Amino acid sequence: MGPLTGTIRVPGDKSISHRALMFGALAVGRTTISGLLEGHDVLATADALRAMGAKIERHSEGEWTVSGVGVGGLLQPKTALDMGNSGTSTRLLMGLVASHGITAAFTGDASLSGRPMGRVIEPLSRMGTSFEASPGGTLPLMMTGSLPAVPITYRLPVASAQVKSAILLAGLNTPGITTVIEPVPTRDHSERMLKGFGADLWVEETDGERVIHIRGEADLSPQNITVPGDPSSAAFFIVAALLVEGSDLTIENVGMNDTRAGLVSVLQLMGGNIELLNEREVGGEPVADLRVRHSQLRGIEVDSAIAPSMIDEFPVLFVAAALAKGTTITNGLEELRVKESDRLTAMAQALTLAGANVTETEDGLIIQGTNGKPLAGTTGEPVTTHLDHRIAMSMAVAGLVSSAGIEVDDTRPIATSFPIFEALLEQSTNA
Template identity: 70%
Template structure:
């Protein structure tokens, strides 16, 4: 368990960085490439542990996946062609891999066992088990619907119309992926729009998928055609350098090639409402996804009260937004965040404890946090943070340390490799630029 102490910045952060490829898009590119017939080429794939777990699982079910220089090449088995894996599929810490692959397996005549690390094994899978069971899939899960679990797919599966009880792109995607190999039309009704990478990419690969109001439909037994995909920079990863530049006085940082899909960009809207100086340059489309270069300058932030309807567009960015609020002027209140309690950790409780450990004034609410900001002044720092195997907790507190009076110790920095392997190197480069 490698610990790390992050020291305060010794001056403004300056320079340009490229964040890793979007994690959500990387997962889906590998999965759909494996479901196409022919060779899919992927540029900019995130090579973090979560995505590599997806690649290993697709290989175990018959796809050929190779890295050649800067590109990844996937030779797929076609829709309906997944093979019985010889051993359990080890998902590591990746909830996205697990839930989406459960959907793929659900409509194939194979049985797959999913296992994961300690953190993933504590996360509930019932929200995916419920709709897939309605399609005829059989599950044997650990108590409370957790890993390890066994999925026995059904082919042909039964098309369903399913209303999401909570806004979840992972559940939506699992049902749509199950619908790929299911005769007829499978429909998902989502009460609040969630990230739409699955729909965009399914359409790009040639599936018949469409939206009418809040209903997303897919026609099954599709033939997917191989693609050349360029993965934009991950907006969730870009969030850390963004907040770092905002809270360290005198900073100006450019973050290149960041995906700005409107279903993912809620954080940037909230930060700008707090007074953040964030300019969007070179706006363009890459692989059907909007992309921009972000120019972020240190700013005087003011407190905010977020509308719960924005949660779906920035659910992974709340930990680092809490850090921004800790340095804002006034009391920020964040509600409607129940989903954060079932992430890699209970991100509400863990962030409350972590921020208190470095001197922030925080009140934990049943569904969120209230944070009294410093008005831009440094926090005391000096605390030791229990990261609970959560990459976003580790990175968020590393960002907070940059505007503390004393260094902040992370009990374990290894989880950062799941999504942003070069995070500490990138932040360090901004110190010396």
């Protein structure tokens, strides 16, 4: 494949797509959404909301409408809610159900069924929800919401936008004020969009911590939502264009929310030529077009404080580090061990198999780069993706800068977040 050139658009932001459907389902009236990501994860959210009474219709690619049931209006689903591979769908919908007087069962695939739900079960139980979970607090699980639920003040023990959002969503139908204290800022799409839908939500800074309050028994008003391009999807093309010689690629309409744009800052620190063009705001979210040109990257020590703003982008950052000049050191990444796979071990093994020099630590990776020389690639033994879409896409990018190419064991999980990834990669390398 040749260099990445021309202009592309990545699909809509996954986090914002989930939330647009959920908040639309809780508004009274008709919400329109354009640019919705149509990956398996988001479709699982749509199916679950339909099962609880919302009317959700697709009109054309990315164009959807949601006729909501109102806060407090969710109906008991007749069958288990199948979440597929989507941790976001599961944790946020658990928050929605928590303050409704209904019982719901949640199931998922093998990967999702191994992921921890205790971090959501604990605060929602304090609000009055009862749970019957599998051993270790995993799926499948059954929950019965509390009506009325009890408002709580909860300090997040781990930096997790999903846990924060679950509590705020439970607070929507809870009398009084529910408060979440966030010692480390995480993506704030829920706060921005809830305000846009008319929730009484406000944020304070106290002793360097974000304190988010929401007043319950809310009335949400329908909205017209435009979903910006997903920065986590753009990440693969940003890194590919930086690494492949001769590349000059523009990626349009990428969400540049401060709580999500850490990868761009880190790659710029490594010497990456990434230019932000046409910066603007769309639907309350900052957006820009990114022009990315081939660059010789240098290894750095990545500040662990930036981790929450790029937690999903570390697998592809590790690929960038493998081709950089010098050593890249990352730490503070324990959260990567409980994603769709243990992403630290999975990426260490995958990159080592492809010829990179990687040392795995308890909470990060240390990578000695090749100074721009291609990786050897894989011969005979495919990379194990562990059903993780980001491992599969990251190693596809690594394959572009390898001598023998890189074979992965399964590309099907890519459809959970980025169904057109392979077609778009082919388009940009043949522009």
